[in-house]
Amino acid sequence: MKKRMMSILLLATMVTGLIAGCGSTKKEAKNDDDVVTVTWMTSRPVDGEIDQVMHEIADQYSKEKGGKWKIEFETTADRPSYLQKLKTLIAGGNMPDIIDIDADPYCQELVDAGMLVDVKQFLKDNDRYDDFYPIALKYQEFTDGSMYTLPLEYHVEMTWYNKEIFEQYNLTPPTTMDEWLNVCKTLKDNGITPISVDGVDRWPVQRYLAMLPFRETGNDFIINLRDGKEKMDSETGREAAEFMKEMGQYFNDGFAATDYATAQSMFLDGKSAMYYIGDWEIGAMQDAYKQGKIDYFYLPTIEGAKTQPNEFCINSGIGMAFNAETFDEKTKDFILYVIDNYGKLYAGKQQMSPIKTDLPDDVEYSDLYLKIQEDMQSTGENFLKPWDTYLDSNTNTVMQDNLLLLASGDLSVDDFCKLVDDSIAEYTK
Known part of the structure; x- marks a missing residue:
């Protein structure tokens, strides 16, 4: 308990520094011609289905409504290396705008220090909570029912x-x-x-x-x-x-x-x-x-x-979490755009989407995919x-x-x- 409290106190000190303006990795526009850049430090397979879909959505968003805004992906697929790098950045007051993290004890420390966005509240405030399969969201919860990570798989x-x-x-x-x-x-x-x-x-x-x-x-x-x-x-x-x-x-x-x-x-x-x-x-x-x-x-x-x-x-895998200090209106708009477009694109790559969606008509799904998808529709409320x-x-x-x-x-x-x-x-x- 003492060790956890010391970690939380240390993180609280860090977040004070972030509030003072020293920890954001977002590149703010200094004049009207500058582009605001959001950083996503991710731990997904390079050129895997999630990586492909998120790049596609980011490009699509920028073309449709991004304006002077873009997202940069920094991928470290090896999970232990990723976590070591992430913890070093956060300890140094340089938390990225978006990170990949499980709802584990380290994530709880970040939450306790006020560093992450309440994703459950964000989804409910924007009428997107029911767009997801219940277990996909429940998997992301801490044992007290709070949720600070957004699922991209199922x-x-x-x-x-x-x-x-x-x-x-x-x-x-x-x-x-x-x-x-x-x-x-x-x-x-x-x-x-x-x-x-x-x-x-x-x-x-x-x-x-x-x-x-x-x-x-x-x-x-x-x-x-x-x-x-x-x-x-x-x-x-x-x-x-x-x-x-x-x-x-x-x-x-x-x-x-x-x-x-x-x-x-x-x-x-x-x-x-x-x-x-x-x-x-x-x-x-x-x-x-x-x-x-x-x-x-x-x-x-x-x-x-x-x-x-x-x-x-x-399971719904490692989730996305958002830096509470840099989660501005444009980033919120982008995440809502992701939620509205991700399900069909991800399912189109013959993956199980955490977001409810109709399967694309132009994709021929295997019998195995359809069988497992049917299994997933009839699972119980508990999960290991x-x-x-x-x-x-x-x-x-x-x-x-x-x-x-x-x-x-x-x-x-x-x-x-x-x-x-x-x-x-x-x-x-």
């Missing part, structure tokens, strides 16, 4: 499976956790790698740790764990760790050193039977799905589950929110790094739980 996560391998061993897509473990055991007993995993990026492994607690408590366990009101060394926490340890024996050999592309290639090449990833990989999965080689299933459930079978990991958005950065690193050891059998459940609990105790004291 995803469901699922486990893809190789139909040919499943049929060969008379397996069916599991609907319960016990069935899933039995499927994995059967595959391993027959010399098949059950699951390929990207261990390099850590978060895919962390998803497995979150699965049982979500079925048992929704997001209550991780919220209470973060706040120091719950322990990893509790019944729910230990069950999660035991599940993680058991599932780990079914991951591909050397999974801790396996990167995103390799894990996916293993699955698509038939070298593993299952692979957990989200709908953002529709493009990669399309051919194999069309050929009838693969399909997917959502998070299996448990007896007495608090959450329903149609409730699983749904990734744990890395809840935890402080140090605890998240401790958890993710040691998960690799836990899953590989090189760390005991007792030791793993103690490491996590010690880190949270240090953060909350």
